[in-house]
Amino acid sequence: xxxxxxxxxxxxLREKAIELLLFLAAMVSVFTTIGIVYxxxxxxxxxxxxxxxxxxxxxxxxxxxxxxxHFGIVVLLSGTLTSSLVALAIAIPLGTLIAxxxxxxxxxSVREVAKPFLExxxxxxTIIYGYFALLFVTPILQWxxxxxxxxxxxxxxxxxxxxxxxxVASISEDAMRAVPMSLxxxxxxxxxxxxxxxxxxVVPAAFSGIASAYILGISRAVGETMILAVAAGxxxxxxxxxxxPAATITAFIVQVALGDLPHGSVGYQTIFAAGLTLMLFTLxxxxxxxxxxxxxxxxx
Amino acid sequence: MAYVKDLSAIRALIASHKRxxxxxxxxxxxxxxxxxxxxxxxxxxxxxxxxxxxxxxxxTNFPSRRPAQAGILSAWVGSCLVMLVTAFFAVPxxxxxxxxxxxxxxxxxxxxxIEINITNLAGVPSIVYGLLALGLFxxxxxxxxxxxSAGLTLALLILPVVIVATRESIRAIPQGIREGxxxxxxxxxxxxxxxxxxxxxxGILTGVIIGMARAIGETAPVITIGALTFIAFLPxxxxxxxxxxxxxxxxxxxxTVMPIQMFNWTSRPEAAFxxxxxxxxxxxxxxxxxMNGLAIYLxxxxxxxxxx
Numbered sequence: 001x002x003x004x005x006x007x008x009x010x011x012x013l014r015e016k017a018i019e020l021l022l023f024l025a026a027m028v029s030v031f032t033t034i035g036i037v038y039x040x041x042x043x044x045x046x047x048x049x050x051x052x053x054x055x056x057x058x059x060x061x062x063x064x065x066x067x068x069x070h071f072g073i074v075v076l077l078s079g080t081l082t083s084s085l086v087a088l089a090i091a092i093p094l095g096t097l098i099a100x101x102x103x104x105x106x107x108x109s110v111r112e113v114a115k116p117f118l119e120x121x122x123x124x125x126t127i128i129y130g131y132f133a134l135l136f137v138t139p140i141l142q143w144x145x146x147x148x149x150x151x152x153x154x155x156x157x158x159x160x161x162x163x164x165x166x167x168v169a170s171i172s173e174d175a176m177r178a179v180p181m182s183l184x185x186x187x188x189x190x191x192x193x194x195x196x197x198x199x200x201x202v203v204p205a206a207f208s209g210i211a212s213a214y215i216l217g218i219s220r221a222v223g224e225t226m227i228l229a230v231a232a233g234x235x236x237x238x239x240x241x242x243x244x245p246a247a248t249i250t251a252f253i254v255q256v257a258l259g260d261l262p263h264g265s266v267g268y269q270t271i272f273a274a275g276l277t278l279m280l281f282t283l284x285x286x287x288x289x290x291x292x293x294x295x296x297x298x299x300x
Numbered sequence: 301m302a303y304v305k306d307l308s309a310i311r312a313l314i315a316s317h318k319r320x321x322x323x324x325x326x327x328x329x330x331x332x333x334x335x336x337x338x339x340x341x342x343x344x345x346x347x348x349x350x351x352x353x354x355x356x357x358x359x360t361n362f363p364s365r366r367p368a369q370a371g372i373l374s375a376w377v378g379s380c381l382v383m384l385v386t387a388f389f390a391v392p393x394x395x396x397x398x399x400x401x402x403x404x405x406x407x408x409x410x411x412x413x414i415e416i417n418i419t420n421l422a423g424v425p426s427i428v429y430g431l432l433a434l435g436l437f438x439x440x441x442x443x444x445x446x447x448x449s450a451g452l453t454l455a456l457l458i459l460p461v462v463i464v465a466t467r468e469s470i471r472a473i474p475q476g477i478r479e480g481x482x483x484x485x486x487x488x489x490x491x492x493x494x495x496x497x498x499x500x501x502x503g504i505l506t507g508v509i510i511g512m513a514r515a516i517g518e519t520a521p522v523i524t525i526g527a528l529t530f531i532a533f534l535p536x537x538x539x540x541x542x543x544x545x546x547x548x549x550x551x552x553x554x555x556t557v558m559p560i561q562m563f564n565w566t567s568r569p570e571a572a573f574x575x576x577x578x579x580x581x582x583x584x585x586x587x588x589x590x591m592n593g594l595a596i597y598l599x600x601x602x603x604x605x606x607x608x
Contacts, residue, residue: 011487018489019404025396026405029417029463032456036428039435094331101328114332116596121339123510123592125517127559128581131566132342135349135574162338169335195321216423223425225520226559230566250427250520257430257524263439271524275431279424286423 040279043272050266056273062236062252064270071270073277075238079153079246083228084221086157086242087164091217094161095168096210102169103176104198115170122166130230133159138231151233151245160227168217175209176202208296215289219282225250249274346585349578358579363531363561367572372580374531375561378447379516381535381550382557385451386515390458391508397459398466398504399492422460429457430524438525445526447535448551453521458511465507469500469602502602506595513591517584519559531556558584 048056051071059072098118102111137155142148179202187197203210233245234255247255253271261267361371397418405411433453443449473496481491535553558580565577 015487015489019400022396022400022404025393026400026414028393028456029397029421029459030414032421032432032459033417035436036424036432039432039440040428043435094334097328097331098335101325101332105325105328117339118335119596120589120592121335123513123517123588124339124342125519125559125584125588127517127519127563127566128342128346128585131562131577131581132345134566136341136345162335165335193317193321195324196317198324219423219425223427225425225427226563229520230563250425253427253431254520254523257434257526272431272435275428279428282423282425282428283420286420 036279040272040276043269044276047266047269047273050269051273060238062238062247065256065267069266071273072238073249073274075236076247076249076252076274077277078238078240079228079232079236079248079251080222082240082242082246083153083157083160083232083248084218086154087161087221087224088214088217090158090161091164091168091221092214095165095213095217096172098165098169099172099176099210099213100198100203103173104194104202118166118169122163122170124163126163126224126226127230129159129163130156130227133227133231145243148243149233149245151231151235152243153228153232153246154242156228156231157242159231160221160224163224163227164217164220167220168213171213171216172206172210175206175213178209179205208293211292211296212289215285215292219285222281222285223250223278225254229254249278343585346578346582349575350582351579353575353579354582358576362533363556363564367570367576370565370573370576372558372561372583374534375556375558375580376583377534378527378531378555379557381447382450382454382522382555383512383516385447385551386454386458387508387512389452389455390462390511390515393455394459394462394507394511395466395497395504397463398470399496401463402467402470403488403492403496418460418463421456422464426457426518427520427524429453430521432456433521433525444552445528445554446552447555449525450522450527450555450557451551453525454515454518457518457521458515461511461514462504462507465510466500466504469503469507470496472503473499502598506598506602509591509595509598513588513595516557516591517559517588519557519563522557522560523563527560528554528556558587 056071056073058074059070060074061070062072062075063070098114102114106114133155134150137159138148138150138152141152141155148154183201183205184197187201192200228248229251232248232251234247234251235245236252237244237246239246252274256267256271357369358371359376360373361369362373363375364370397414401411401414405414430453433449437443437449437452438445443452477495477499478491481495486494531554535550535555562577562580562584565573565580568574
């Protein structure tokens with residue numbers, strides 16, 4: 001009897017220990033977030049002791065590594081925004097079209113082939129897209145517009161847009177396919193065509209999912225690094241003209257990381273301040289997506 | 301007569317609507333083709349530029365100043381070792397998290413916090429993980445610019461992918477299996493070990509492969525840690541001739557990986573180096589395609605075969 005009790009107790013103990021272990025594994029993700037915030041804020045605080053926040057936000061020059069250092073994040077933001085806008089101008093129409101086509105029009109066989117194919121396209125490493133933008137797309141664009149410089153935001157943005165298409169398409173398509181069949185049937189019964197059904201019934205019903213696909217696309221574009229580092233040049237340039245080269249926040253971080261900056265120098269801290277800006281931007285996107293989903297959710 | 305006129309007007313309306321239908325279907329198909337053609341162009345470009353450089357020496361030579369003699373030995377060895385470390389951390393952590401959230405987690409704010417965190421981490425740009433690693437692993441923990449730092453960083457990066465795949469495949473296991481095992485007196489862990497984990501292993505494997513395919517192509521976080529771009533030596537060998545035969549010196553060694561080597565060659569002006577970049581890129585694309593393709597195939601097989 002005592003032996004059985006001891007056995008039982010050890011069993012319960014082991015169960016508890018395993019549960020604790022699994023819980024700790026799950027907490028790793030929480031610690032990761034805490035770690036990210038801790039590192040970014042810690043280094044940024046030191047940075048902002050050197051550089052007033054007002055200068056950081058209003059200065060129109062970004063020359064952190066020069067003797068006459070200026071830290072105007074607007075310069076990097078302009079590159080990030082311009083390239084992201086180009087990318088979204090490609091990714092949102094293409095992604096939405098593909099999603100509607102695959103969900104409402106495509107025959108079963110096309111969808112069975114296209115979905116995995118899109119997934120493969122989304123799995124290509126971004127450095128490959130960077131190479132492709134610099135040495136394939138830019139020469140083609142120069143053919144139409146010979147004055148285009150070798151590094152430019154346009155070709156990086158276009159390729160980035162194509163990179164994002166699979167994400168936007170697959171999330172939007174999932175959202176559209178989750179719309180119940182009865183809604184479509186009702187629309188067809190009223191004599192609507194597939195196009196009318198898609199645009200007037202399915203898309204509005206799936207709006208929250210489609211919107212969150214767009215938001216995900218935006219945060220992908222803003223955080224994309226290698227395509228821009230390779231194809232858009234690394235020169236800080238305050239411009240909203242996609243035909244010019246310009247550095248983005250992410251490209252700047254890569255550029256600094258490639259050099260040998262001593263740990264603890266202001267130059268070292270700038271990349272954390274830039275990273276914090278990036279993080280706040282994507283966080284804002286995530287929150288906006290969450291709010292959109294909550295507000296426009298259609299429950300069936 | 302008005303009746304006939306109406307009818308023809310209606311027919312014209314229907315015809316125009318049907319035309320719109322067709323036009324839209326064609327537009328959708330064209331959009332899809334833009335994606336497909338880009339992919340074909342990308343692949344063909346890599347192949348045409350890179351294939352002439354692909355030979356045995358390319359795989360067994362170190363990078364060099366002379367493009368014709370440069371190879372990717374240190375890059376692919378580095379990639380393999382980093383992947384080893386990544387898998388070593390990401391798989392147990394991801395699977396454990398998935399099991400905890402699906403089988404153990406009580407419904408309370410801590411669980412909500414964990415779930416929100418995982419969703420958010422999936423959306424964090426990869427370069428931010430690089431900054432985390434630079435501040436935390438490289439300097440705070442003193443791991444240096446080593447294979448271990450890079451492996452840990454990429455493990456954190458792909459953790460959400462592994463977790464989501466684990467949860468999805470656990471969720472697909474019917475409740476009856478758990479109930480049957482509990483009815484026989486199994487403890488919660490016994491149910492997990494003997495039933496949940498084996499039955500979900502194929503789905504987990506799919507997620508792990510997709511995660512690893514992503515990790516192998518990631519450049520930005522590894523550059524941010526400070527991986528070197530020019531490495532002409534290999535990390536210490538993991539095997540030794542004398543006891544204890546295994547050595548872990550390699551985890552602390554400096555390294556480079558395939559995408560960084562390719563980035564290095566892409567940013568040089570000489571055309572010959574660009575060719576090298578294309579060749580390295582071709583291998584990289586083939587590797588990620590093979591891994592993703594395997595994952596897609598596995599998932600397809602699982603969907604077809606499972607009949608509970």
